[in-house]
Amino acid sequence: MNFEKARYNMVEQQIRTWTVLDNHVLDVMEQLPREHFVPEKYKQMAYADLAIPLDHNQVMMPPKIEAHALQALNIQPEDNILEIGTGSGYLTALLATLGSHVDSVDIYSDFQKAAAEKLTSLAIDNVSMIEGDASQGWGKPKQYDAIVITAALPELPEQYKQALAIGGRLFAVLGEGIVMQAVLVHRTHGDEWEQKSLFETALPLLINSEKPQAFVF
Numbered sequence: 001m002n003f004e005k006a007r008y009n010m011v012e013q014q015i016r017t018w019t020v021l022d023n024h025v026l027d028v029m030e031q032l033p034r035e036h037f038v039p040e041k042y043k044q045m046a047y048a049d050l051a052i053p054l055d056h057n058q059v060m061m062p063p064k065i066e067a068h069a070l071q072a073l074n075i076q077p078e079d080n081i082l083e084i085g086t087g088s089g090y091l092t093a094l095l096a097t098l099g100s101h102v103d104s105v106d107i108y109s110d111f112q113k114a115a116a117e118k119l120t121s122l123a124i125d126n127v128s129m130i131e132g133d134a135s136q137g138w139g140k141p142k143q144y145d146a147i148v149i150t151a152a153l154p155e156l157p158e159q160y161k162q163a164l165a166i167g168g169r170l171f172a173v174l175g176e177g178i179v180m181q182a183v184l185v186h187r188t189h190g191d192e193w194e195q196k197s198l199f200e201t202a203l204p205l206l207i208n209s210e211k212p213q214a215f216v217f
Helices: 003-018 023-031 040-045 063-073 090-098 109-121 158-162
Strands: 080-084 101-106 127-131 144-149 164-174 180-189 192-201
Touching: 003 023, 003 063, 023 063, 023 090, 063 090, 063 144, 063 164, 063 180, 063 192, 080 090, 090 101, 090 109, 090 144, 101 109, 109 127, 158 164
Parallel strands: 080 101, 080 144, 101 127, 144 164
Antiparallel strands: 164 180, 180 192
16 A cells, blocks of 8 residues: 555545645644554544544544644644543654654653654654543643643533643543543633634544532432
């Protein structure tokens, strides 16, 4: 398979036609080898418009969803970024190429180990891997210019909103069931956030993110 041609076709036929027109996003997605991050048995589908299965019942988001997230986040070269859910490491690589530094959190150590090796092989060295359950936090509190959550949440917990710096942007997929909403959250002032709906999609729920059951009296 000609991966270079497949990568070009992905950008031109899937991503650009889905109103992703940010040249920085298009360029980085045409440069980075997505097949490098795809499980071996799915490598021929690396540039297909589908969610590629990973271990632990997780998936790689379809390329156009990743592209739309990057465009919405408007990553700047000086941005510090938090990624919740390392997964394959492909989106990690895109974020690290566009921004200054990425803290990537995942509950699965095998995901982080494999992703770190792939990033190193591409000379991407501005990523810190943090192993742990993001629902319980991710180490020393700090604020980020951009946050991306790569699995769905029933609703957005306060801890993620508070982790945004003033002017920071957060991409998440919210909801339950087969139809969920991709949203962009922007922290405008100290205790003010704006939320914008982007498109409908569906992703597996983030581990331990289930909404608690309401008590019935």
